[in-house]
Amino acid sequence: MRMHSLVLACVMATGAAAAQSMEGMQHDRGAMQQQQQPSLPAAAATLAYPMQAVQEPEALELRTGENLPAPELLKDVMQKPAMTLAQWLDLAEAHHPSLIEARAAVTRSEQQARQVALPPDPVVGYSGEHIRGGNYHGGEQGVFLSQEIVLGGKLALRRDVVRAEGKANELGVEMQRARVHNDVAQRFFDALSAQVSVTIHERMLKRAEDAQVNAHELMRVGQADAADVLKAEIQAEQAKMDFVEAQRMFLAWFGRLAATAGMSTMNAQPLDGKLTEPPQMDVQDLIRKGVEESPAIKQATASVAIAETQVKSAKRESIPDVKITAGEWYSGERLDRTNKAAGWMGFAQAGVQLPLWNRNQGNVGAAKAELSRAQAAVARTQMWTRERAEPIAQQYEQSRFAAERYRTQMLPRARRAYELEVMKYQQMGQAYPKVLESQALLYELQLGYVKALHDEWSAAIALENFTLDGALEKPVSIGAEDAMRNLPSSAGN
Numbered sequence: 001m002r003m004h005s006l007v008l009a010c011v012m013a014t015g016a017a018a019a020q021s022m023e024g025m026q027h028d029r030g031a032m033q034q035q036q037q038p039s040l041p042a043a044a045a046t047l048a049y050p051m052q053a054v055q056e057p058e059a060l061e062l063r064t065g066e067n068l069p070a071p072e073l074l075k076d077v078m079q080k081p082a083m084t085l086a087q088w089l090d091l092a093e094a095h096h097p098s099l100i101e102a103r104a105a106v107t108r109s110e111q112q113a114r115q116v117a118l119p120p121d122p123v124v125g126y127s128g129e130h131i132r133g134g135n136y137h138g139g140e141q142g143v144f145l146s147q148e149i150v151l152g153g154k155l156a157l158r159r160d161v162v163r164a165e166g167k168a169n170e171l172g173v174e175m176q177r178a179r180v181h182n183d184v185a186q187r188f189f190d191a192l193s194a195q196v197s198v199t200i201h202e203r204m205l206k207r208a209e210d211a212q213v214n215a216h217e218l219m220r221v222g223q224a225d226a227a228d229v230l231k232a233e234i235q236a237e238q239a240k241m242d243f244v245e246a247q248r249m250f251l252a253w254f255g256r257l258a259a260t261a262g263m264s265t266m267n268a269q270p271l272d273g274k275l276t277e278p279p280q281m282d283v284q285d286l287i288r289k290g291v292e293e294s295p296a297i298k299q300a301t302a303s304v305a306i307a308e309t310q311v312k313s314a315k316r317e318s319i320p321d322v323k324i325t326a327g328e329w330y331s332g333e334r335l336d337r338t339n340k341a342a343g344w345m346g347f348a349q350a351g352v353q354l355p356l357w358n359r360n361q362g363n364v365g366a367a368k369a370e371l372s373r374a375q376a377a378v379a380r381t382q383m384w385t386r387e388r389a390e391p392i393a394q395q396y397e398q399s400r401f402a403a404e405r406y407r408t409q410m411l412p413r414a415r416r417a418y419e420l421e422v423m424k425y426q427q428m429g430q431a432y433p434k435v436l437e438s439q440a441l442l443y444e445l446q447l448g449y450v451k452a453l454h455d456e457w458s459a460a461i462a463l464e465n466f467t468l469d470g471a472l473e474k475p476v477s478i479g480a481e482d483a484m485r486n487l488p489s490s491a492g493n
Contacts, residue, residue, distance in 0.1 A: 067233075070205060070240035073247040074198065074268075082272035085188045088261050092184050092471075093177075096262040102169070102176040102475040109166030109479055116486045117159035122147040127327060138334075140345075144327030152319030158486075161309045165479035168302035175295035175468060176475040180260075182465035183472075186458055187260045191253035192273045193454040194246065197447060201239070201246040204443045208232075208239035211436050260471050276407075278400070278456040279464070283393035286463040290389050291382050294466035300374070300381040303478065307371035314367040318359040325349040388467040396459030399452050406449035414442040 093099065123146040131139035215232035218224035251268055258266040291297065326349070331342035418438040424430035462469070 067236075070243045071247075073244065074250065077251075077268045078270050080267075080269045082270040084272045085185060088184050088188055088257065089181060091263055092180050092261040096180050096471065098176050098471060098473070098475050099173065099180060102173040102477075105169040105475070105477040105479075106166055106173060108481075109162055109169050112479065112485050113159045113162035113166060116162055117155045118486060119150055119155060120148045121488055127329070129329075130333075138332050140329035140331045140333075142327050142329035142344075142347075144325055144347075146323065146325040149322045149324065151321055152316045154313070154316050154319065154321075157309070157313035157316050161306065161313055162479065162485075164302065164306040164309050168299050168306060168478040171295050171299040171302055172476045172478065175299055176471075178295055178465045178468040179473070179475075180471040182461055182467075182469050183260045184257070185461040185465075186469075187253065187257035188271065188273065189275065189454055189457040189461070191250060191257050192271045192275055193450050194250040194253045195271055196275060196450050198243070198246045198250055200443055200446050200450070201243045204440070205236075205239040205243045207436060207439050207443065208236040211433070212236040214432050214436075275450070275453050275457070278403070278453060279460050281396075281460060281463065283396055283463060287386060287389045287393055290385050290463065290466045294381075294385050294468070296466065296468060297378065297381050297385060299476065299478070300378045303374040304371065304378060306478065307367065307374040311364065311367040311371055314360055314364040317363065318355050318361075320352040320355055322350060322352050385467060389463060392459050392462045392467060396456060396463065399456035399459060403449065403452040403456050406445060406452055410445050411442075411449060414438070414445050418442050 125144055125146075126141070127144045128141040129139060131141060212229075212232040212235070215224055215229045219226070219229050254268045254271075255264075258264055326347070328344055328346050330344050333342045334340065335342060418435070418441075421430055421435045421438040425432060425435050
């Protein structure tokens with residue numbers, strides 16, 4: 001009877017934790033912090049002797065191990081303020097280097113458009129002909145000013161090409177933002193799921209420690225042997241390992257979250273999110289929306305506009321430019337009647353390059369080929385988006401189904417089975433190990449529920465961000481990355 005009362009205290013101490021509903025997975029930080037400071041069960045507090053002292057009292061040399069506590073790696077972490085997903089996305093928006101790169105590409109295109117539209121600079125210089133010294137003082141010497149005039153609106157068309165590239169790069173920013181949001185949200189729920197798992201593993205550790213205390217007490221009253229004690233101690237050690245592993249998984253996922261958000265030096269903090277409330281969505285509608293509105297497809301369509309402008313510009317490039325030169329010479333040639341120098345006189349030249357052999361026909365053909373490629377790329381990108389979205393949609397449906405079954409079918413049954421086992425035990429109609437078994441089953445199902453919720457969130461986030469990922473990859477940039485275009489030194493050559 002004494003043994004039964006003692007074990008009953010263990011059950012009551014852990015029963016409250018087991019009976020907690022999964023609503024607690026909505027990251028109740030206060031509960032989490034409370035879990036970081038576990039108190040010993042009442043039964044354990046009454047045992048003043050070392051755990052290993054009762055393993056094999058008849059064979060002292062075979063006693064093994066020490067009852068070392070599991071390290072609490074997150075004890076200080078959970079004292080910090082919790083961060084939400086919105087806060088992480090704001091940090092990424094402000095500091096993520098790939099977004100800065102993408103925005104810089106837009107600025108580069110704006111400046112390139114400004115540069116390519118600039119006309120050639122004029123040329124000023126000295127000119128001389130038939131120069132002879134001595135008493136003759138003949139020849140002409142003077143200065144000239146030369147200007148190349150670009151005709152056919154070629155400068156405006158060149159600028160239109162670069163402006164079209166700039167619009168494509170603006171869509172590149174949207175595409176990179178979707179990548180960043182997707183990866184940051186994915187890592188956030190990876191870490192949040194790990195954080196919830198830490199709470200469950202801590203409860204499982206308490207259950208294993210209670211079972212260990214129970215085994216020791218049963219052995220004390222002669223209802224268990226050394227093998228039962230050793231098995232209970234092994235299960236407790238395994239629970240400690242799992243608890244530590246769960247904490248390290250949280251730290252690992254938090255580190256990835258911080259790196260993905262561009263805050264790699266940030267120390268670990270708790271997370272605040274609603275894991276049990278994944279978005280409800282029509283996946284087929286999202287797939288259709290992704291094929292029509294994905295930034296990747298919009299950017300591919302913008303590349304078609306670039307290619308069309310390039311064709312128009314390439315055709316216009318065959319129009320020759322006019323080069324005008326004018327100046328004034330001083331002629332030293334002596335006039336026959338007066339024997340005076342001819343003096344100052346003006347001159348002018350104008351000419352165009354005849355497009356006889358080079359009418360830019362090769363570049364026109366290349367621009368048309370690029371247009372065909374860009375048109376095909378739109379269809380390819382649509383197929384790529386759908387191909388990625390289809391399995392993710394099925395993953396979402398399956399995860400939602402599994403989470404629903406956990407929430408409405410399995411967890412209520414497991415919770416009720418545990419309550420019945422406790423009730424029977426209180427009425428002295430059930431053995432304590434049966435209570436622990438039902439409690440362990442409840443915790444295992446809670447871990448399964450967390451995984452299903454995580455998978456549901458993961459698929460939903462991917463679909464909402466058009467299946468785009470790769471926040472740390474180089475953003476897509478359209479147009480020449482070389483900033484040197486239409487250099488002043490080349491004008492007029």
